[in-house]
Amino acid sequence: MYADRNDGVCVIRTYCATEPGSHRLACFPHLTEYPSSYHRLSGQLLPGVEVLSFQYAANQPDGTPVHIRDIEELAEQSLQALLEWTxxxxxxxxxxxxxxxxxxxxxxxxxxxxxxxxxxxxxxRAAPSEAERREWRKPSCRIVALTGDTSPAGYASHLAWREFTSGPFDLEVFPGSQQFPYGDSSQLVNLIHDQLLSLPQPVLLPPE
Structure with a gap:
């Protein structure tokens, strides 16, 4: 199943959604990655968690990446595409x-x-730099930073993500290089299930 926006902005695709889940996980690939990178993760998370994955307009059909000049505009376009899935x-x-x-x-x-x-x-990904920080209200959702213990970005740079939420924060360090989303995803799948399925969650209604 997939939902395809026709305005050339991005595509949200749901893979392997053979039955309704109780939660959704929206995947934001690196800016030159593709939704197909999340096929395996989707299959491992079902049936409890449906996986949505973005395809950015910057990824051309022939695989040639186009430089994204305005991350704010891409965030706005992604937001509008995601609203129907809340x-x-x-x-x-x-x-x-x-x-x-x-x-x-x-x-x-x-x-x-x-x-x-x-x-x-x-x-x-290291926490946003000073140049990327803006005067805004922090989200209150839990942030979980994921990294490998050999990541070049370093422990401290991932720990700094706690400054970007007014809610709980966790840092999960996996052995070796995580190579997300291409490496061994079993630990990640267990973590996502623990976060999303083990604790009671409120049902989020669509915005009016």
Whole structure:
């Protein structure tokens, strides 16, 4: 099943959704990655968690990446595409450049539409720099930073993500290089299930 926006902005695709889940996980790939990177993760999370994955307009059909000049505009376009999927408890996960994009979307979801993601997972990306910080209201969702213990970004740079939420924060360090989303995803799947399925979550209604 997939939902395809026709305005040339991005595509949200749901893979392997053979039955309704109780939660949704929206995946924000790195800016030159593709939705197909999340096929395996989707299959492992079903049936409890439906996986949505963004395809950015910057990824051309022939695989040639186009430089994204305005991350704020991409966040706005991604937000609009995601709004129709907020009828279930929603979590976000972003990889590298997609982690910062997911943060921008989480902030907009909560403070403009009253939809608070249950968890924001940020993988293989240092916390935003001073140049990327803006005067804004922090989201209140839990942030979980994901990294490998050999990550070049370092422990401290991932720990700094705690400054970007007014809610809980966790740092999960996996052995070796995580190589998300291409490496062994079993630990990540267990973590997501623990975060989304083990704790009671409120049902998020679609914004009016």
């Amino acid at each position: 009828d279930l408890p929603l979590a976000l996960i972003g990889h590298r450049g997609g982690a910062y994009l997911a943060l921008l979307v989480a902030q907009r979801l909560e403070h403009r539409f009253g939809v608070t993601p249950s968890t924001l997972f940020v993988a293989d």
